Amino acid sequence: MKKVHYLPLALLLGAGVAFAAPRRVITGTVVSQKDGRPLELATARLVLRADTTKFLAGAVTDSLGRFRIVTDTTGALRLRVGFVGLRSAGRDVNFAAGGADSLDVGTLALAGNDMALRAAVVSTAAARVEQQGDTTVFNASAFRTAEGSTLEALVKQLPGAEVSDDGTVKVNGKTVKEFLINGKDFFKGDTKVAMKNLPTNLVSRLKTYDKKSDYAEQTGVDDGEESFVLDITTKRELNQSLISNLDLAGGRDDKGSGLYSAKLMGMRFTDRSRVGFIGSHNNVADRGFGGPRGFWGNNAGRTTSTMAGTDFSWDNGRGKFEAGRLELGGNAIYFRNDNRTETISSIENFVTATQKGSFDAAHADSHGLNQDFHARLRLKWNPDSLTQLSFRPNYDFSTGRTTQNSRSASFDTDPFARYGVSAVDDVLARVHKTRFVGDTVHVADDFLKNVNTRYDLSRTTTHKVEGELNLTRLIGGRNGRNIAFEARGGYTTTEADAYSRADLYKRVKADAAGPRLAAGGTHQFSDRPSTQWNYRVGLSYVQPLVGKLLLETRYAYEHKYTTGDRTLYNLLSLDGYNTLSDFLSAHTGLGTISQLYVPGSSSTLSWLDPAQLLSRLNADDVQAAVRDAQNSQHATYRYDNHRVNLGLRYNVGAVRLSAGVQFSPERTRLQYERASIGRIDTVRNVLNFAPNVRLRYAFSKTANLDFNYRGRSSQPSMTQLIGVVDNANPLRISVGNPGLRPVWNHEMHLFYNAYNAERLQGLMAHADLTLSTGNISQLTVYDDVTGRRFTRPENIDGNWNAAAGLTFNTPLDRAKVLNLATSTDANFTRSVG
Numbered sequence: 001m002k003k004v005h006y007l008p009l010a011l012l013l014g015a016g017v018a019f020a021a022p023r024r025v026i027t028g029t030v031v032s033q034k035d036g037r038p039l040e041l042a043t044a045r046l047v048l049r050a051d052t053t054k055f056l057a058g059a060v061t062d063s064l065g066r067f068r069i070v071t072d073t074t075g076a077l078r079l080r081v082g083f084v085g086l087r088s089a090g091r092d093v094n095f096a097a098g099g100a101d102s103l104d105v106g107t108l109a110l111a112g113n114d115m116a117l118r119a120a121v122v123s124t125a126a127a128r129v130e131q132q133g134d135t136t137v138f139n140a141s142a143f144r145t146a147e148g149s150t151l152e153a154l155v156k157q158l159p160g161a162e163v164s165d166d167g168t169v170k171v172n173g174k175t176v177k178e179f180l181i182n183g184k185d186f187f188k189g190d191t192k193v194a195m196k197n198l199p200t201n202l203v204s205r206l207k208t209y210d211k212k213s214d215y216a217e218q219t220g221v222d223d224g225e226e227s228f229v230l231d232i233t234t235k236r237e238l239n240q241s242l243i244s245n246l247d248l249a250g251g252r253d254d255k256g257s258g259l260y261s262a263k264l265m266g267m268r269f270t271d272r273s274r275v276g277f278i279g280s281h282n283n284v285a286d287r288g289f290g291g292p293r294g295f296w297g298n299n300a301g302r303t304t305s306t307m308a309g310t311d312f313s314w315d316n317g318r319g320k321f322e323a324g325r326l327e328l329g330g331n332a333i334y335f336r337n338d339n340r341t342e343t344i345s346s347i348e349n350f351v352t353a354t355q356k357g358s359f360d361a362a363h364a365d366s367h368g369l370n371q372d373f374h375a376r377l378r379l380k381w382n383p384d385s386l387t388q389l390s391f392r393p394n395y396d397f398s399t400g401r402t403t404q405n406s407r408s409a410s411f412d413t414d415p416f417a418r419y420g421v422s423a424v425d426d427v428l429a430r431v432h433k434t435r436f437v438g439d440t441v442h443v444a445d446d447f448l449k450n451v452n453t454r455y456d457l458s459r460t461t462t463h464k465v466e467g468e469l470n471l472t473r474l475i476g477g478r479n480g481r482n483i484a485f486e487a488r489g490g491y492t493t494t495e496a497d498a499y500s501r502a503d504l505y506k507r508v509k510a511d512a513a514g515p516r517l518a519a520g521g522t523h524q525f526s527d528r529p530s531t532q533w534n535y536r537v538g539l540s541y542v543q544p545l546v547g548k549l550l551l552e553t554r555y556a557y558e559h560k561y562t563t564g565d566r567t568l569y570n571l572l573s574l575d576g577y578n579t580l581s582d583f584l585s586a587h588t589g590l591g592t593i594s595q596l597y598v599p600g601s602s603s604t605l606s607w608l609d610p611a612q613l614l615s616r617l618n619a620d621d622v623q624a625a626v627r628d629a630q631n632s633q634h635a636t637y638r639y640d641n642h643r644v645n646l647g648l649r650y651n652v653g654a655v656r657l658s659a660g661v662q663f664s665p666e667r668t669r670l671q672y673e674r675a676s677i678g679r680i681d682t683v684r685n686v687l688n689f690a691p692n693v694r695l696r697y698a699f700s701k702t703a704n705l706d707f708n709y710r711g712r713s714s715q716p717s718m719t720q721l722i723g724v725v726d727n728a729n730p731l732r733i734s735v736g737n738p739g740l741r742p743v744w745n746h747e748m749h750l751f752y753n754a755y756n757a758e759r760l761q762g763l764m765a766h767a768d769l770t771l772s773t774g775n776i777s778q779l780t781v782y783d784d785v786t787g788r789r790f791t792r793p794e795n796i797d798g799n800w801n802a803a804a805g806l807t808f809n810t811p812l813d814r815a816k817v818l819n820l821a822t823s824t825d826a827n828f829t830r831s832v833g
Contacts (some may be wrong), residue, residue, distance in 0.1 A: 024095050025102040026069040033109040036064025042083040049076040049092060062237035068697070069320040079105060086110040097116070128816065131757030133207040134701040140200065141635075148247055148717070149490070150263075151198040152231070158206065159819055160755070160762035160809045165193040169230065171208050172755050173764020173807045177227040178211070181274060182234060184313040187331050187431040188376060193309065194630040197265050197278040199245040205233040211469045218321065218388045218472050219482045219542070234269055241774035242268050259284055281306045302340050311332030311812065330377035337370045344424045346416075349782075358449065359414055361399050361427045364406035373397045387472040396464040399734045404456045407432070410449040418447060436505050439519050446515045450506040452733070458498040466490040473702050486556070489535035496528040499569075504730060506788070516533075520730050523742045538643075548652040552646035562637040574664065629675035631726060641666040647692075654698040664688040666715075670722075679726060684721075687743065688713045703754035711820060716740040716776055720793045734791045742796045746771040758814050762805040772799040777832070794831045803827040 030042040041060055048054040056077070059067040067081075074095040080089035143157045156163050160172040169176040169191060180192040181185050213225040245265040261284055263608040267276035283304040313329035347360040375395045389602040405427050409415070415427045431451055432441050434789050468488040469574050475481040501524075505517035538556030546549050587650040649661025666688045672680040690712040697705045722736040750767045774795040781790040806824040812818045 011606060013442040014283055024071045024073065026071070026093060026105060027833070028067055028079075028081075028105040029065045029100070029107045030067065030083070031065055031107055031109050032086070034113040035475075037107075038063070039086075039110065040065065042067075044069060044081045046071055046073075046080050046093070047080065048073075048142060048408070049078045052078060052080075055232070063235070064237060066443060081108050081110070086112060087563075107239075113595075115298070117272050129760055131387060131702060132319075133753075135207050136702070136755060136757060138206040138208075140203040140205060143261075144448060145200045146200075147571075149200050149244065150196055151203065152195040154200045154203065154206070155195065155230075159204055159760045159811070160821070161197075161387065162807075162821070162823070167195065169195065171228075172750075172752055172768070173227045173229070173811070174208075174761035176230045178229045179478070180211075180229055180231040180271070181313075184274060185329055185378070186232075186335065187311050188310065190333075190782050193278065193333070194232070196282070197263065199243075201245075202234050202238055202243050202267070203232055204235045207233065208245065214390060214470070215472060215484065219474060219480065219484075231566075235276045239269050240272060248668065253538065265420065272317050273312070275310070275312040278487045279308040289580050298650040304338040305335065307333065307335040321382055321385055321388070323382060325378040325382040328378070330375070332373070332375040335371070337368070339368045339369075339370075341366050342741050346424050348414075351501075359411045361410060361411075361415060362406060362408035363424055364404055364408075366402060366404040368400065368402040370400040372399075373550065379800065386477075388470075388472050390470045392466070392578050393467040393627050394465070396466075397462070399459070399461040401459040403458070404451075404454075406454045406456075408452045408759055411445075412449060413448070418445070436517070436519075439506075440520075441505055441517050444512050445512070445736070448517070450504065452504045452521075452731070454500065454502040456498070456500045458496070460494065460496045462492065462494045464492040475805070480550050481540055484540045484541075486538045487536070489533070491533045492531070494528075496532045498526045498528070499526050506730075522730060523568045525572070527567045528565065530562065532560070532562040534558065534560040541646075548650055550651075552645065552647045552648045552649055554643070558639075558641045558643070560639040562639075563635070565634050566632060568631045569626045569630040569705075571626060626833045633672065633674040633724075635673075636671040638669040639666065640668075642792045656696040657699075658692070659691075659693045659694060662688075662690040663722075664690070668715075672722060677722075680722065684715075686715055688715075688742075702757065704750040704752070706749075708749045708751075709748075712745050712747070713766065714743045716742070716744070716793065720776070731788050732791070733788060737793050740776060740793060741774045743775055743795075744773045760819075761810045765805065768802070768806045770801045773797055775832075777801040798832045799830060801827070 026046065028044070030039045030044070031037060032039055037060060040063045042065065043058065043060060044054045045058045046069050046385070048056065053532065056073050057069050059069045061067045063529045071077075077095065078090055079093050080088055080090045081422065087110060089110055091105050091108065093105070095103070095104060097363040118510065124655065128139060130137040130139070138158050140154060141568070143154055145153045155161050155169060158171065162170040168222075176191055178188060179191050179465050180597045181194075183550060208228065210226040211229045214225075216225065222346065245264070247261070249259075249261040251259045253259055260771065261280070261282035263280045263282075264279050265276070265280075267274065283302070309332060311331035312328075313327070315327045316325065318325040343362070343364045343366070345360070345362050347362075349358045349360065373396070376392070377394075378392045380388065380390045409428060409431045411418075415430075416422060419427055421427060421428050431445075434441060436451060436453075436497040458652075466489070470486050472482060472484045502522045504519070504521040506520050508516050508518045508687070510516055534559040536556055538554065540554040543551045543553075550765070627738075642665050644663045645660055647658060650657045665685070667685050668682065669683045670680065672682075687803045690710065692708075692710045694706075694708045696707075699705070720736050721738050721740055725735045727733045746769075752765045753763070774797060776793050777796045777799075778791045779794045782788075782792070803826065805823070807821075807823040809819060809821040810822050
């Protein structure tokens, strides 16, 4: 960008809210007479007018200079306000019995004290970091941020904090999973909303810690399901106030195109509740919510984003786990993402020592429009001090539409060297000097394998409803013994349509006239509706054995049902007919339809083209005539799983050890129908086995070692086990493999984390190892004549992955302003296939 002009605008609105209070309330504001600025920490004292030594009540002003005094005394009173270095001021106050119960004395201005001969000023820098047990506290006032900046600007300055390009936040090597505001969820599941939208001027402190699960907090049994959170503490004086922030920006990029960004945030806090609204609109790919960064972050094209959301939390004021405590919270968010992308690629494929490789050149332009809406609600209730009930329903809606135009070509040898050019578009221009029309085309380039000009159009709409219910009951107090019940379920429907036209020419044997390419394109419309529902119920029991040794038993039953169709229509069968009436005249058994369909015309580039043929006319017979039975299918899955867990848990002092095993017998039934193989109704029964061990040792409250091992088996999908050929894409042909075996994985993870709050030093180290037996990989057979690829899943042994990393950060100066942060990672992967 050449130049960008930013026009920040921040609004801060404060509105005091009066509550029912004792009989007499006096309010007012104290300011400096010199500049009119509010005076924080000024004193306000109420005394008897007849005896000014008789102190009745007092208060200290907040950051806005406001004070509030409550008294039961009536009659003639005197209000006195003062501030160090300024003259005191007073005002007479009269409260008559039975009269008004509140009085606003307005603004009291304090002048300079001419008698002050000397002032002593003692200043100190605010502590940047404090360690409170296992919680690290960052003082927001110790970090400088620009006016109107959001939380992201503050977090980037925290010692040991990293913010990656995709918005992931790490503090001293640990990934932040959730953001909280005053201990309450804030847009749970999306950490980017807080980073992009919360203004820094409402933040008092930031705290990082491992938040225990609801189950662990209720029962006192550490289940190892903690999540690392960043908890935002707001400024106390902003309670009872409405906070708003508006940010506007505009400019131009290096091509002269206009850029703009607008953000709006409004929020209100009390000790027991919070409600907020956020919104944004921009064309610089700042989504303001979770997901890739787009235009500026990952070269994903030009994106226009719109977002609006609301979040709230409330509790009835009773203590945690106190009988009758009720908590409510939730959020709703809508976003729209309009993306245009141009992709230019050049790829060299290496095959085998005895087989030629290939070179691919492609240029694609795509446009995607996606809209999503998510709603989350959470309810937590304690009917008594030993029982907790929680319920979390969710609703998700998404719809998207994508169009793409692309040109590509494959070659035996490097086309850049053969053509003497350096750009992909120049290569494609040389290829398309030949006019590709008819069944066979002679070309001058004997190294050209195939040429493909393709247009794709797709749309998808999904509705999803989910719910989760948990009930936990302590037995005999908080000694660890408890019983818990869980129930969850979901229902999802998806409608997906796709239209494509590919003008493909692939190499065939040369004749006397030279190298030849033969037509083999596709003209298709596909419909993929699917429905899925599932439910799960479970019961667990924890029994103390000896001391801090606990026995855990869990059982859960899960059922999933999925039904889906893929109906493919081969519209090439309509080519050669100028109108649909001509087609029907040649197929007299299909009836008559007056509306026209003209293959090859510009209408094929509109969404109405397949819809006109297949939806508006409702011509079932016409659909049957062009249906590609070879690549159309219907499948229904029924999945039943019983999960039994047995484990021991030992938590004492610095040691937390858990070990167990999971047995999981499962039954899958697949009903599959396809013209090429007929109807298949098959059942598979397997037993999965998964041991696990986890050891966590705390050297101190800020230094921890965590070792985790888990073994697990997984099964190939049912469709992978069916030997069905899928040649819907003539350049990518796949087939199943009935002989696939289960996959076994050994996963080991070692993590060390330490932080010295006094020195502001952080250290994180990790090591990971994954070993796979029978890993499922894709066997690819490459046809170096036509450029086609044939794939089939196969079991392959010998795959493993090892990774290690070290992160260290420390201040370099005594003032701890200049910091050094370094991170080193190593990864080695052996992938056989």
